[in-house]
Amino acid sequence: MNIKQMLIAMGCVFLLSSCETISATSVRSLAMFSPENSQCYNRQRQSNYFAVDSHHHFQPFRGDAVPFNKLVNWAERAGVLFVNVYGIGQIYTRKSGCVGERGCYTHVIAPSIENDIKNANNYVKHGADKVHLTLSMTFADLHKPDTILANMALLEEEFGDLFRWMGEVNMVKAAHFDNGHQAVSMDTIAKWQPFMQVLQEKKTPLALHADLGDNEAPLRYLPLLEEVLTRYPDNDIIWMHMGISKELSRIDPSLHIRTMQKLFARYKNLKVDxxxxxxxxYYFSFPTVNSQYVEFINAHAERFLPGSDFVASKNKRFADYKEEVDINSRVLASLDDNAFRRIALGQNYFDLLELPYRAPEICTTASP
Ligand SMILES: [Zn+2]
Structure with missing residues (x-):
């Protein structure tokens, strides 16, 4: 008897829709990702959602966050069992009556260590049994590289080796140009060396928000990303959102894919979020465009990581998180079995962080 049949036998038949929700998500548990697990994953019957949310902001831009325990519970309910706990790369308050992103904030946007400390304190206080959490350092101001090592040391002194990721940190984010942010310069990138050295030694990936360009010049900022990849070839770099942003809603998919292909060929430690x-x-909802990307992702399956980019401001509900998981998982449903296992079921993530987990094999027609 499978779980659905069992629930129906238990009387859930009158509540079939809620029973379906329970059966779709409760089949995932950390045990499924143990190296000892020999049960295959049936893509026809089991969830197409990613099991790893490598991009989850537990702290919002402003105001209070959804409580930590709730966020962990929401992940579990959505079948997301591995989560990167991000703060946020910028905090600000909004000018009253101002609508939108540009020019609406009361001070120059800059990251702060406060959110990372809040996340770590919550983690120490509440823990998480059923979901694996990786804490991330979001404080790093890439314009001020000489402040980064001291803050890394501060977090280490307080929390030991809890922080195993750095990001999302902003290298170039056009959405904030009117709020005092500007692209990090080539000269400054050269000065990242001391902290990049430590990240490399500790095998801590760096998750970079680096816009690729804008609709007028789609590759405008590519030289900056290339500068980082060339200077720091032994650091694991995760390029957020494939370099896409609201300002780059119309890059020709073939140009975008060709650009990523060249980067992958040149830089072995580059991964894409x-x-x-x-x-x-802007892209995956168009079937022909989607198939172009799916073909590309299948061919470079070891290079991608999944995530929601959820921002946990206090007015959000479980349905909001689930919607982000759903939308960001849609492209994964069309991937081949190898890519689905590596990306959605987390094998790339486990390899990158050397976690003691293993993504289950995908059932074939011959599987029991
Ligand atoms: Zn983000």
Whole structure:
């Protein structure tokens, strides 16, 4: 008897829709990702959602966050069992009556260590049994590289080796140009050396928000990313959102794919993050465009990581998180079995962080 049949036998038949929700998500548990697990994953019957949310902001831009325990519970309910706990790369308050992103904030946007400390304190206090959490350092101001090592040391002194990721940190984010942010310069990138050295030694990936360009010049900022990749070839770099942003809603997919292909060929430690719903809205929701990307992702399956880019401001509900997981998982449903296992079921993530987990094999027609 499978779980659905069992629930129906227990009387859930009158509540079939809620029973379906329970059966779709409760089949995932950390045990499924143990190296000892020999049960295959049936893509026809089991969830197409990613099991790893490598891009989850537990702290919002302003105001209070959804409580930590709730966020962990929401992940579990959505079948997301591995989560990167991000703060946020910028905090600000909004000018009253101002609508939108540009020019609406009361001070120059800059990251702060406060959110990372809040996340770590919550983690120490509440823990998480059923979901594996990786804490991330979001404080790093890439314009001020000489402040980074001291803050890394501060977190280490307070929390030991809890922080195993750095990001999302902003190298170039056009959405904030009117709020005092500007692209990090080539000269400054050269000065990252001391902290990049430590990240490399500790095998801590760096998750970079680096816009590829804008609709007028789609590759405008590519030289900056290339500068980082050339200077720091032994650091694991995760490129957020494939370089797409609201300012780059119309790059020709062939040019975008060719650009990523060249980067992959040149830089072995580059990975790409597939989070943020605009990827779906601007690109993956169009079937022909989607198939171009699916073919590309299948061919480079070891290079991608999944995520929601959820921002946990206190007015959000479980349905909001689930919607982000759903939208950001849609492209994954069309991937071949190898890519689905590596990306959605987390093998790339486990390899990158050397976690003691293993993504289950995908059932074939011959599987029992
Ligand atoms: Zn983000």
């Amino acid at each position: 597939l989070s943020w719903r605009i990827l779906y809205d």
